[in-house]
Amino acid sequence: MDFTHVRPPALPTLLACLGLIAGMPMQAQGEPAQPFAVPQSGVTLITGDTWQQNGLQMRLYGVQSCIRGTQYTNPAGARLDCGEASAVMLGALIKDTRPACTPIAQINGTAESEPATILVVCTAHVGANNLDLGTIMITQGYAFAAFTLAGKPVYTPYIVAEAAAKNAKVGLWAAQDLQDPNAILFNAVNASK
Template sequence: MSFLALLYAATLALALPPLAAAQAPAQAQPAFGIPKDGVTFETGDTWQQGSQRMRLYGVQACIRGTRFTNQAGASVDCGEASLSYLAAVIRDTSPSCVPVAQIAGAPATIIVVCTVQVGGQTLDLGTILISQGFAFASFSNDAKPVYMPYLVAELTAKQAKRGLWAASDLPHPNTLLFQSVAKKS
């Protein structure tokens, strides 16, 4: 397959929701919206609405407290930049989300896949965040991408220096997370 054909196929895949949505339990989960009020953003991939914590499937935001130098030369919190972008996209697009898994805890974290309507097209929220350079493809504990099209979107954003990728000192969260795990081992 030629490079252009591969890139075209990857672009088409990016427009579709992740496979996890199709692999949900046999009993379909109802879609829900994210309300305009009563939402607390924790990170660029996690928020609380009411008593529920939601996290985007396959998306890793910048870690809060890590810093990068923006185009104006100021040191900026990378996690806050991811969080602000997520909040703005949610405010502007009113996503529809579907739960795909749940992680125990207090409160439990519901893993979701969300879509938005932009220009008459349905787009995946994770793809938007990653392809615009304000989030990253998450990796499993065995260092494999959770959802390969998100890694393609990340590499495309990196090559184009979109969003946070414009910073030469971007603290990539997966690198930091893997370093943290290696130190604990």
């Protein structure tokens, strides 16, 4: 598997996605969207919730990964990049579970040079089970429930999964200095007003 990492999108792009996700339909009218496989090569991880494949940018609907450049202290005492940890977990899950994703909406880039982002819901294959990839990321403590600018969860079951992971102190929640990415994004929104 040949995953590559790239520089994450700028904060204004993240904020635009956060605002545009509010009220997005779960599925467009007309023909149901067809699931597609995430390839086992040629995938570029952007963040722990966004990747590129075949020239298209995909983002897990309702999921917010750690923001690259934010730090946390792991149980061994090392300071690490939280966003990198989220991206590594997403890459490992894609490799191990070979998810199939269904597009549910598209967000156009905020600048001509930015690609559109396709919001997807993905099913991961774990043994004989098919599980939601976003739920796995969140319950394992490597991603968070995304929120709208109005402060409401994009997908309510993810906030329940996040609370369980936080209470169990799994994944990144084991770090006492973990910075919640939603708090960072909301602070940036408030500072820009």
